[in-house]
Amino acid sequence: MRKTLHSVITGTGSYLPSRVVKNEEFISSSFFDATGTRLPKSGAEIVERFAQITDIQERRYVTDDQVTSDIAFLAAQDTLHSCGADPEQLDYILVAHNFGDVSAANKRSDFVPSLAARVKHKLGIENPQTIAYDLPFGCPGWLQALIQADYYLRSGDAKRVLVIGAEVLSRVCDPHDRDSMLYADGAGAVLLEARESDEPVGILCHSTRSDTVQAAHLLRMGASYNPAYEGQELFLKMEGRKLYEYALKTVPQAIKDCLDKAGLPLAAMHKLLLHQANGKMDDAILKRLYSLYGETTIPEEVMPMTISWLGNSSVATLPTLFDLLVKHQFNGNEITPGQTILFASVGAGMNCNAVVYRMPEQGE
Numbered sequence: 161m162r163k164t165l166h167s168v169i170t171g172t173g174s175y176l177p178s179r180v181v182k183n184e185e186f187i188s189s190s191f192f193d194a195t196g197t198r199l200p201k202s203g204a205e206i207v208e209r210f211a212q213i214t215d216i217q218e219r220r221y222v223t224d225d226q227v228t229s230d231i232a233f234l235a236a237q238d239t240l241h242s243c244g245a246d247p248e249q250l251d252y253i254l255v256a257h258n259f260g261d262v263s264a265a266n267k268r269s270d271f272v273p274s275l276a277a278r279v280k281h282k283l284g285i286e287n288p289q290t291i292a293y294d295l296p297f298g299c300p301g302w303l304q305a306l307i308q309a310d311y312y313l314r315s316g317d318a319k320r321v322l323v324i325g326a327e328v329l330s331r332v333c334d335p336h337d338r339d340s341m342l343y344a345d346g347a348g349a350v351l352l353e354a355r356e357s358d359e360p361v362g363i364l365c366h367s368t369r370s371d372t373v374q375a376a377h378l379l380r381m382g383a384s385y386n387p388a389y390e391g392q393e394l395f396l397k398m399e400g401r402k403l404y405e406y407a408l409k410t411v412p413q414a415i416k417d418c419l420d421k422a423g424l425p426l427a428a429m430h431k432l433l434l435h436q437a438n439g440k441m442d443d444a445i446l447k448r449l450y451s452l453y454g455e456t457t458i459p460e461e462v463m464p465m466t467i468s469w470l471g472n473s474s475v476a477t478l479p480t481l482f483d484l485l486v487k488h489q490f491n492g493n494e495i496t497p498g499q500t501i502l503f504a505s506v507g508a509g510m511n512c513n514a515v516v517y518r519m520p521e522q523g524e
């Protein structure tokens with residue numbers, strides 16, 4: 161009798177852009193608010209406050225000659241090398257991103273052909289049965305692509321799916337908006353494969369919600385906050401406080417709903433990997449999540465964070481974090497065989513999703 165099909169991660173990879181941009185680099189910026197009024201505080205005061213309310217000290221930016229599909233390819237290559245997979249054997253390449261390839265020269269977004277098609281081309285894949293397409297779903301896009309891959313794999317339609325999250329937010333940052341300091345560039349990926357097993361392994365459960373009516377406006381594209389800015393491009397704009405409140409209300413409940421669906425208690429999770437837009441916000445989300453279970457004590461190191469040194473790289477945050485943990489490159493904090501992981505993300509849409517994933521045991 162045929163065993164059940166499960167979606168298991170067999171390879172991980174990431175690309176950390178080489179340019180380290182410290183908070184201090186923003187001190188000489190002139191910052192305006194959403195009404196176009198220049199902020200009264202000095203750059204130094206704004207930057208100091210920024211670090212206090214977000215935990216971000218530095219972030220990574222790509223170099224001028226790189227675009228999103230370039231770094232998506234580098235993360236893909238790292239992933240395939242990590243497990244020795246043959247690129248020609250891939251059934252799908254899914255790339256989560258939100259702005260396409262935005263060139264440093266003219267800041268225009270280029271979406272055609274898809275970034276997935278560009279990655280496939282760069283990998284040298286000639287197989288027409290390797291289907292390549294993109295998924296724009298805000299920051300939760302990479303997790304949503306993982307969920308989509310799970311449907312392909314568990315139905316038997318695919319054996320191997322490469323799921324990439326890549327974003328170059330530095331090209332959509334308004335230099336006159338202090339909230340732009342949150343944003344970063346990066347790329348991460350995993351290879352998922354279908355595995356027959358009677359044991360619960362791989363993706364155990366997932367859930368997604370789209371609050372498009374109440375919250376669609378909280379993250380959007382808009383003009384520079386500086387009325388004298390002469391460029392024509394649009395920048396990523398957010399209503400930070402409202403977003404914070406939305407995330408605090410939605411993410412803990414979405415995680416609990418997903419765990420309830422899986423029939424698992426929060427205590428069964430070895431690691432909680434959350435999208436990182438603001439470190440202080442994630443601390444508040446964690447506290448509220450534990451309070452939903454009547455807990456006041458939070459296990460140390462249950463929520464590993466990269467935000468202080470990598471900032472918010474949107475769809476790249478979760479796969480990069482997972483790669484660093486799996487490869488034991490994370491200050492002693494690691495993910496090991498047999499552990500159960502909870503992924504959750506929130507972002508433009510507004511969309512929010514969660515996935516429960518069990519690592520296979522050694523040799524399983």
Ligand SMILES: CC(C)(COP(=O)(O)OP(=O)(O)OC[C@H]1O[C@@H](n2cnc3c(N)ncnc32)[C@H](O)[C@@H]1OP(=O)(O)O)[C@@H](O)C(=O)NCCC(=O)NCCSC(=O)CC(=O)O
Pocket residue numbers: 206207209210213214258298299300338339340379398399400401402403404407437438441472474506507508
């Ligand atoms: C923007 C924020 C950092 C602001 O922090 P707070 O909400 O705590 O701040 P607040 O408005 O209550 O104000 C408190 C104090 O901080 C100051 N303040 C506010 N924003 C600031 C900033 N960016 N830099 C420096 N100082 C700032 C205020 O003037 C005030 O100062 P004082 O007290 O001195 O008067 C936060 O709200 C936030 O992180 N929001 C959610 C971010 C988020 O989820 N983004 C999108 C993720 S999705 C994504 O990444 C993309 C995608 O989905 O595609």
